[in-house]
Amino acid sequence: MTSPPCPYAALYEPEFHADPQTVNERLRKEYGPVIPVELEPGVRGWSVIDYATLISWCRDTRxxxxxxxxxxxxxxxxxADDSGxxxxxxxxxxxxxxxxxEHQRLRRAVTDSLAATDPQAxxxxxxASANQLIDAFCERGEAELLxxxxxxxxxxxINHLFGFEEENARRFAVAMRDLFDGIHAERANAELERVASAEITRKRRQPGKDVTTGLLEHRAELADEEILQHLVLIVGAGNEPTANLIANAMRILLTDRDLGDDVAGSRTSIEDAVDRVLWSDSPLTNYPVMYPTSDIPLANGQEIKEGEPVMLGYAAANRNVAQEYAESMGSAPNRAHLAFGVGPHRCPAQDTAIMIANTGLRTLLRRLPGLRLGVPPEELEWRVSIFARSLTRLPITFDPQPPSAEGTPWKQSHSSPETSTASPDASAPSGRSSLSNFLARLMRGR
Known part of the structure; x- marks a missing residue:
């Protein structure tokens, strides 16, 4: 006898991530545009997975x-204190x-600081960074792309955007990577704080045209703790979705023969391919989170209580609209997706994220002829994260190529010896999102 379908989306279960769209559609038919979810055992909430409802609610700041x-x-x-x-x-x-x-004060500081940088530079x-990274593995003919x-x-x-010194940028990047992967998290977090504090101190003495200086000098007069928290937010959270976008896009280019051929034949631009991925595999799935200020009755007779978390289901909302347009018009809409949010809290750094993804993909395709997936597509696995859509790994193979001679290839030995540079292996925790692990540790001061 088979068990009845789960009455909510268990976001922490591997089964959900194996096929989230099927679960979302089943619950959409039962509950409507807002479905019940369980973030972890015993921790419940809601996810708004309807495009129009999501837009309306994100704009309703009252x-x-x-x-x-x-x-x-x-x-x-x-x-529990150890809740993930x-x-x-x-x-x-x-x-x-x-x-x-308060949001307007802080957002103005962030947007003004980001606007002070030169987009072309x-x-x-x-x-240059893409070439540097590719140079580290291009002669091997294979790589683990993620x-x-x-x-x-x-x-x-992003570290350059914040004006970090080169060696500090390397130390910060490796420390953040270790935190995301849950490797020596305490040591890595201490390294991150040392680097960030040192850069804040240095920028007070030697200001530049960068985001850190912009935050320090902004008329909003941010406290040092506010500056540090914005460094963690933009550098940390800005990396995870962009990294997922690059990997998700490359997966689709290597497994969707029609799209891959269209990009290779210049019939579809990299920019359009990335937008297609933002519709079909948004890097953020159920984040950020909103909290009702009063009880909200739903059309199906249920009620969201004041203070219950409402996850923003961008991935489900985007995919549903893309499928509807594809069925009615023959192609998905282009840039009206919600992958970077909507309303007052729309991501202020989305242009930077898109630029990084486009540049990274274009450089890969130019530098590595014969690029192909290193394993059968069915062997690719998705991370278990209640917030992100991310592969656990993405092996690739290609025709070996010489380095570009544009600079020193990226080497993990550049990092501080105090911070681990090991790749995830059996010692790394599995299952729960490494992003969640990192931020949970950070919040508890570990």
């Missing part, structure tokens, strides 16, 4: 708050968790 101090389970002491959801959802003094005037940094490229490229570019 009914919904981003301040997670409203989270009912946390507020009433029902969460705390790292991503506990309140921090940065723009992601702010409402109203940053694109050149992305291209670990050796997709995760590292955003870090290198």
């Amino acid at each position: 009914t919904f708050s981003r301040d997670s101090r409203r989270w009912r389970d946390w507020r009433e002491g029902r969460l 959801t705390l790292g991503m959802m506990m309140h921090r003094p940065n723009v992601l968790f702010a409402d109203g005037a 940053l694109t050149e940094v992305a291209r 670990e050796e490229y997709a995760r590292l490229l955003p870090f290198l570019v």
